[in-house]
Amino acid sequence: xxxxxxxxxxxxxxxxxxxxxxxxxxxxxxxxxxxxxxxxxxxxxxxxxxxxxxxxxxxxxxxxxxxxxxxxxxxxxxxxxxxxxxxxxxxxxxxxxxxxxxxxxxxxxxxxxxxxxxxxxxxxxxxxxxxxxxxxxxxxxxxxxxxxxxxxxxxxxxxxxxxxxxxxxxxxxxxxxxxxxxxxxxxxxxxxxxxxxxxxxxxxxxxxxxxxxxxxxxxxxxxxxxxxxxxxxxxxxxxxxxxxxxxxxxxxxxxxxxxxxxxxxxxxxxxxxxxxxxxxxxxxxxxxxxxxxxxxxxxxxxxxxx
Amino acid sequence: xxxxxxxxxxxxxxxxxxxxxxxxxxxxxxxxxxxxxxxxxxxxxxxxxxxxxxxxxxxxxxxxxxxxxxxxxxxxxxxxxxxxxxxxxxxxxxxxxxxxxxxxxxxxxxxxxxxxxxxxxxxxxxxxxxxxxxxxxxxxxxxxxxxxxxxxxxxxxxxxxxxxxxxxxxxxxxxxxxxxxxxxxxxxxxxxxxxxxxxxxxxxxxxxxxxxxxxxxxxxxxxxxxxxxxxxxxxxxxxxxxxxxxxxxxxxxxxxxxxxxxxxxxxxxxxxxxxxxxxxxxxxxxxxxxxxxxxxxxxxxxxxxxxxxxxxxxxxxxxxxxxxxxxxxxxxxxxxxxxxxxxxxxxxxxxxxxxxxxxxxxxxxxxxxxxxxxxxxxxxxxxxxxxxxxxxxxxxxxxxxxxxxxxxxxxxxxxxxxxxxxxxxxxxxxxxxxxxxxxxxxxxxxxxxxxxxxxxxxxxxxxxxxxxxxxxxxxxxxxxxxxxxxxxxxxxxxxxxxxxxxxxxxxxxxxxxxxxxxxxxxxxxxxxxxxxxxxxxxxxxxxxxxxxxxxxxxxxxxxxxxxxxxxxxxxxxxxxxxxxxxxxxxxxxxxxxxxxxxxxxxxxxxxxxxxxxxxxxxxxxxxxxxxxxxxxxxxxxxxxxxxxxxxxxxxxxxxxxxxxxxxxxxxxxxxxxxxxxxxxx
Numbered sequence: 005x006x007x008x009x010x011x012x013x014x015x016x017x018x019x020x021x022x023x024x025x026x027x028x029x030x031x032x033x034x035x036x037x038x039x040x041x042x043x044x045x046x047x048x049x050x051x052x053x054x055x056x057x058x059x060x061x062x063x064x065x066x067x068x069x070x071x072x073x074x075x076x077x078x079x080x081x082x083x084x085x086x087x088x089x090x091x092x093x094x095x096x097x098x099x100x101x102x103x104x105x106x107x108x109x110x111x112x113x114x115x116x117x118x119x120x121x122x123x124x125x126x127x128x129x130x131x132x133x134x135x136x137x138x139x140x141x142x143x144x145x146x147x148x149x150x151x152x153x154x155x156x157x158x159x160x161x162x163x164x165x166x167x168x169x170x171x172x173x174x175x176x177x178x179x180x181x182x183x184x185x186x187x188x189x190x191x192x193x194x195x196x197x198x199x200x201x202x203x204x205x206x207x208x209x210x211x212x213x214x215x216x217x218x219x220x221x222x223x224x225x226x227x228x229x230x231x232x233x234x235x236x237x238x239x240x241x242x243x244x245x246x247x248x249x250x251x252x253x254x255x256x257x258x259x260x261x262x263x264x265x266x267x268x269x270x271x272x273x274x275x276x277x278x279x280x281x282x283x284x285x286x287x288x289x290x291x292x293x294x295x296x297x298x299x300x301x302x303x304x305x306x307x308x309x310x
Numbered sequence: 311x312x313x314x315x316x317x318x319x320x321x322x323x324x325x326x327x328x329x330x331x332x333x334x335x336x337x338x339x340x341x342x343x344x345x346x347x348x349x350x351x352x353x354x355x356x357x358x359x360x361x362x363x364x365x366x367x368x369x370x371x372x373x374x375x376x377x378x379x380x381x382x383x384x385x386x387x388x389x390x391x392x393x394x395x396x397x398x399x400x401x402x403x404x405x406x407x408x409x410x411x412x413x414x415x416x417x418x419x420x421x422x423x424x425x426x427x428x429x430x431x432x433x434x435x436x437x438x439x440x441x442x443x444x445x446x447x448x449x450x451x452x453x454x455x456x457x458x459x460x461x462x463x464x465x466x467x468x469x470x471x472x473x474x475x476x477x478x479x480x481x482x483x484x485x486x487x488x489x490x491x492x493x494x495x496x497x498x499x500x501x502x503x504x505x506x507x508x509x510x511x512x513x514x515x516x517x518x519x520x521x522x523x524x525x526x527x528x529x530x531x532x533x534x535x536x537x538x539x540x541x542x543x544x545x546x547x548x549x550x551x552x553x554x555x556x557x558x559x560x561x562x563x564x565x566x567x568x569x570x571x572x573x574x575x576x577x578x579x580x581x582x583x584x585x586x587x588x589x590x591x592x593x594x595x596x597x598x599x600x601x602x603x604x605x606x607x608x609x610x611x612x613x614x615x616x617x618x619x620x621x622x623x624x625x626x627x628x629x630x631x632x633x634x635x636x637x638x639x640x641x642x643x644x645x646x647x648x649x650x651x652x653x654x655x656x657x658x659x660x661x662x663x664x665x666x667x668x669x670x671x672x673x674x675x676x677x678x679x680x681x682x683x684x685x686x687x688x689x690x691x692x693x694x695x696x697x698x699x700x701x702x703x704x705x706x707x708x709x710x711x712x713x714x715x716x717x718x719x720x721x722x723x724x725x726x727x728x729x730x731x732x733x734x735x736x737x738x739x740x741x742x743x744x745x746x747x748x749x750x751x752x753x754x755x756x757x758x759x760x761x762x763x764x765x766x767x768x769x770x771x772x773x774x775x776x777x778x779x780x781x782x783x784x785x786x787x788x789x790x791x792x793x794x795x796x797x798x799x800x801x802x803x804x805x806x807x808x809x810x811x812x813x814x815x816x817x818x819x820x821x822x823x824x825x826x827x828x829x830x831x832x833x834x835x836x837x838x839x840x841x842x843x844x845x846x847x848x849x850x851x852x853x854x855x856x857x858x859x860x861x862x863x864x865x866x867x868x869x870x871x872x873x874x875x876x877x878x879x880x881x882x883x884x885x886x887x888x889x890x891x892x893x894x895x896x897x898x899x900x901x902x903x904x905x906x907x908x909x910x911x912x913x914x915x916x917x918x919x920x921x922x923x924x925x926x927x928x929x930x931x932x933x934x935x936x937x938x939x940x941x942x943x944x945x946x947x948x949x950x951x952x953x954x955x956x957x958x959x960x961x962x963x964x965x966x967x968x969x970x971x972x973x974x975x976x977x978x979x980x981x982x983x984x985x986x987x988x989x990x991x
């Protein structure tokens with residue numbers, strides 16, 4: 005036993021182990037510190053913003069830009085700590101291309117190791133984006149087994165009244181009286197009084213005299229807003245002639261043949277869409293929570309300093 | 311649209327965008343969940359419910375067949391985050407966010423159409439699908455590859471190299487030795503584009519919206535002149551991957567590949583090829599030579615005529631209708647939205663060396679001349695390779711189909727000024743560009759099959775933005791003298807003539823052909839009435855047996871000497887116009903021995919161009935230099951055209967003396983199953 009304790013091999017092993025642990029700890033400490041943006045990096049963000057927006061960012065906007073940049077740095081660092089770059093084919097191919105560009109020789113593994121050692125990978129836009137995407141994908145996968153409750157879907161259904169609305173639709177015919185001809189309104193009124201409505205008694209309307217199943221947008225497109233509004237709000241019974249209604253083109257005697265009132269699709273009919281909305285909201289929440297949690301694990305002096 | 315636009319674009323917030331958009335940011339199309347369709351529901355060859363609104367005499371549907379989203383390099387690199395699904399939602403009336411974006415992912419601008427479209431087609435550049443996918447994920451790209459090392463030092467140079475490589479038909483190094491990596495990576499965007507089109511398509515009985523699977527083939531000639539074409543598929547049956555310029559580096563190779571992988575693939579795939587911006591093609595768009603330099607053959611002409619049945623007559627980057635020379639052109643209306651250069655290379659050269667930039671040329675690819683080339687080829691080959699119907703579209707690069715109003719134009723981004731906020735001072739787009747136009751299609755119903763067949767038979771027209779309704783029929787003297795006063799105008803037109811896009815079939819004993827045009831002004835939008843019409847014209851182009859070319863422009867209805875105008879200080883319109891116009895015209899100079907085409911042009915009264923509206927809003931007074939703030943200098947430049955006369959162009963109707971046409975279009979058209987024109991073997 006004493007011989008074993010005096011053994012140099014053991015001493016080297018212990019020293020080596022301690023060094024390994026200390027070095028590992030040191031490296032992990034280092035990796036969990038965010039590097040603040042340099043003035044030139046901030047200048048690039050400012051310039052990019054100004055070029056698109058047409059003015060310099062405000063202090064608050066610049067602060068947000070910098071924070072997002074730091075968040076990206078954090079996410080990339082975390083992804084590499086988790087080793088996500090070691091198994092993804094897109095990143096591997098990317099690293100090999102980086103190696104070729106840098107003139108690194110050797111087999112694939114040598115090239116990848118060498119590129120990683122240079123620290124180039126974390127600066128590569130494609131690698132960074134891919135890493136973050138992998139993390140987002142993993143975050144989304146964690147939710148894949150979850151299903152919304154009926155109450156949750158009910159809430160979305162009631163809070164989003166715009167979802168699944170089927171608009172009013174009208175089928176109608178009309179007789180047109182061109183306002184560029186004289187007495188258009190009077191002619192229309194006379195024919196209505198005589199109850200002799202027939203398209204041949206009116207003027208030519210290019211889009212025709214019969215329309216089927218049009219919503220208000222389509223009616224507006226063909227006749228103009230005033231006519232569309234008057235027709236949609238008319239309380240005249242189905243099948244009776246009325247008017248004249250004025251349009252962008254003249255006057256119209258109208259007979260509504262069918263009226264399908266606006267309605268909203270039922271909860272059951274909208275269920276797949278509601279589930280998708282719920283899922284997207286949950287994914288966004290989970291991702292935001294994860295990023296928030298990560299921020300606690302990183303030295304965030306830069307966040308505070310900005 | 312040229313990927314070269316990115317030259318003009320700075321990379322925007324390369325850090326912030328990705329985090330916010332992410333996999334969660336891309337909105338999904340609202341799927342019509344109530345539609346229950348089984349495989350047995352076959353209507354017009356489609357699995358869909360029959361349309362309640364279907365008219366055998368056809369109705370006009372307005373759409374945009376040229377839309378770029380984040381998957382196009384030149385859109386994505388200037389901050390466009392709109393996905394294909396978002397673009398379709400926008401076309402249907404939903405609001406979208408438009409760049410620029412705040413650091414936390416909020417769009418500084420919102421945009422919504424005041425009138426939804428009936429159909430839309432997302433046409434992202436196919437060349438960089440894979441590069442985008444590899445380099446960005448999930449939404450961005452282009453500062454990527456090992457070239458990003460260069461990019462970080464000199465981003466504009468890097469983008470230039472990147473795009474040049476693509477427009478020369480070559481993959482980037484990052485794509486692997488054979489380009490397989492990028493090709494494979496392009497699968498996902500292509501599938502997303504297909505899925506977005508499927509989700510947006512209304513297969514219910516309401517038939518409210520139609521989408522098509524499509525992409526843009528971004529070809530260029532040896533001198534980098536524009537050869538771009540949109541590839542539009544009739545249905546879900548499409549090639550596994552889009553055939554890009556990299557895969558098929560010439561138009562003939564593209565057509566061959568489309569025949570191989572679509573038309574003759576036995577999958578039911580059908581396709582249309584729609585060239586655009588021949589005004590920037592320096593004459594190469596409609597080349598009469600094969601790739602080997604020899605003249606095109608009968609087979610070449612037939613293939614081209616079969617696949618290329620429409621052309622964009624006008625869009626964001628100008629009108630391609632006709633060449634205008636201020637000293638020699640009889641048709642002054644050809645000056646409409648003509649660009650001051652003949653190719654994109656000349657645009658960029660012109661910024662540095664204005665006197666070196668090549669101005670537009672008479673033979674630079676303007677359609678009126680190309681149509682005459684087609685007549686000449688028909689005399690030589692018996693087949694007209696350039697029998698092109700007209701549409702217009704936007705070529706938006708902010709994923710906003712149908713945003714073509716002059717008022718409130720935010721810029722479309724493509725090749726112009728990088729898209730900016732409304733807050734920045736100055737014009738939001740290059741002065742020579744415009745909001746683009748719309749495609750109008752006469753179809754029985756708003757379904758893929760009905761619209762596609764209408765496009766195949768060229769019963770389409772283009773507008774510069776307004777939703778003008780336009781009918782155009784040609785026939786013989788049996789077209790009633792009083793057709794314009796007849797309530798069955800449309801039925802008479804179909805019964806006694808052919809609709810736009812067709813061929814006149816005149817008896818030997820027939821007199822000169824008769825044409826009739828009926829136009830109805832745009833009804834307007836909420837809170838804004840439409841602009842009255844000023845006049846209708848017919849443009850005739852002909853080539854006689856000796857090869858002599860002729861052109862006539864005739865006013866057939868409306869006010870030739872209209873006094874209508876617009877107050878340039880207030881943009882208030884003045885003078886009267888017409889809510890509807892109709893005319894019947896018989897060609898007094900008809901020569902039955904010469905080939906000819908006829909198309910209609912409908913003009914609105916003058917209004918303020920988008921640029922003038924912005925200049926006025928900025929209170930620019932060109933007589934007072936103090937009022938010309940930075941960014942508004944162009945308001946007072948000699949190149950500024952403050953007035954626009956919006957218009958619509960019908961597809962032509964052709965006449966051939968041989969009568970032995972390569973195509974047969976049913977004269978009756980309506981109610982005829984064989985109405986779709988087919989090239990005879």
